[in-house]
Amino acid sequence: MVFTDGDTRLRDLQMSVLPDAAHVLDWYHLTRRLTVLRNVVNGKDAAEQLPSREHNRISGWVESIRWRLWHGRPAKAIARLDCLLNILDRPALADKAVVTRVRKLATGLRRYLNNNSDSLPDYGRRYRAGERISTAFVESAVNQIIDKRMSKSQQMRWSPHSAHLLLQVKTCVLDDRLRQDFARWYPGFPANDSTVRTTA
Structure with missing residues (x-):
């Protein structure tokens, strides 16, 4: 559907x-x-x-x-x-x-x-029947990810490639995955906030 x-x-x-x-x-x-x-x-x-x-x-x-x-x-x-x-x-x-x-x-x-x-x-x-009638929740999520900087009313123009890369990062931030990705890419990077607090 x-x-x-x-x-x-x-x-x-x-x-x-x-x-x-x-x-x-x-x-x-x-x-x-x-x-x-x-x-x-x-x-x-x-x-x-x-x-x-x-x-x-x-x-x-x-x-x-x-x-x-x-x-x-x-x-x-x-x-x-x-x-x-x-x-x-x-x-x-x-x-x-x-x-x-x-x-x-x-x-x-x-x-x-x-x-x-x-x-x-x-x-x-x-x-x-509990079936979907709208995708408003999806549009809300997209608006949260894209945020004001990507809106049509802004003067900034994004290439499709740059927008795609930014959306990947923004999605990782919203899903709390960015820190784990950095920890995987850069050994020794604190994997979570508790590690940072322990280190400090």
Whole structure:
């Protein structure tokens, strides 16, 4: 089983390397899109620009889309998105600035779901069964290893080779293996902190 954020290039890579593995859209990445849509729909601008009845209706539709995705009903979630887009096209709503933003987010979510429709399991069932639904823990570990110096926002540029070497060292530090490696490479190097304290 391969989890991705839904990027088609990653899916192509998966098909070339592990063609028999099932592809699953990572729940974390899916909910990020849903959360942005929900925040806009439930935000101050939407409450101010939309009639109360329509605002409540649209908010309910967004929640029902999330519910359907969690419960393994992607076709029904996409159908709900289509209905939501039809509601947003009504003349009374179409010219509102917040509706333009909601329409853009809903259209992007629809395209995202269509591109990954074969990779949307019943997340709720998987979660209750103790099966993985996300790789957020892996991303957290990668972020810890890579750290701020390697982030895209930094001006420093790393060659792939240099980055690989740095990641090897950083991983050894996080796994508490660097001291043992040095002790193996350099006989007489203290193997652990207690040896250092004893020597001192």
